[in-house]
Amino acid sequence: MTKILVVEDDEAMGALVRRGLEDEGYAVTLVDNGNDALIAVGQGDFAAAAIDVMLPAMSGFEICRHLRARGSRLPVLLLTARDAVEDRVRGLDSGADDYLTKPFAFTEFAARIRALVRRDATAARTTLHVGGLALDAPTVRATSEGRAVPLSAKEFSLLWMLAMRAGEPLTRHEILQEVWGTAVDIDANIVDQYVSYLRRKLAPTASGVSISTVRGVGYKLTADR
Structure with missing residues (x-):
């Protein structure tokens, strides 16, 4: 049980x-x-x-x-x-x-x-690779070319969702529903804030992964390899 x-x-x-x-x-x-x-x-x-x-x-x-x-x-x-x-x-x-x-x-x-x-x-049973990033869900650990990318649990969850649907634009509502569990009584700006956190942490890596803003929609993750 x-x-x-x-x-x-x-x-x-x-x-x-x-x-x-x-x-x-x-x-x-x-x-x-x-x-x-x-x-x-x-x-x-x-x-x-x-x-x-x-x-x-x-x-x-x-x-x-x-x-x-x-x-x-x-x-x-x-x-x-x-x-x-x-x-x-x-x-x-x-x-x-x-x-x-x-x-x-x-x-x-x-x-x-x-x-x-x-x-x-x-x-508990999933690992994901996108670009030069490796996301290990059981340990909530992200690495780029073997080097750790320090992420909070929520940052990891957001990056995981974006990576799972790489190249696909995701709305803030979809992200709130999946990552925060609901879109009710949560300011959608929190998504923008956490995307900003991720961008800052991904920028110095050699992962080839970036998160772009899709005007009027939300965000999408892309990888150059």
């Missing part, structure tokens, strides 16, 4: 989320603080985690940073009542894979979890 970790200090919210996920067929571990979350990840084989941002002692942002620093690639959905763009960007930059603002409909929450589990299952 697919296992999901839920980190929520609000007892009623935690119980609601756990019950809903169990009804969806998941095995759920519920903890209410960051230390227990990190211990649970070390001991359990979770397919994804839903983590509240506003936790005592250790925030959801900090939990994400600790996980990524330990090399964990556990897909993380952050849950928060804070809906400012800056907070969403901070959450994604901390290593989270997706961000959902409270209050939310459980159907959307469940869809986000399914998307994370599905992407993780696909990534």
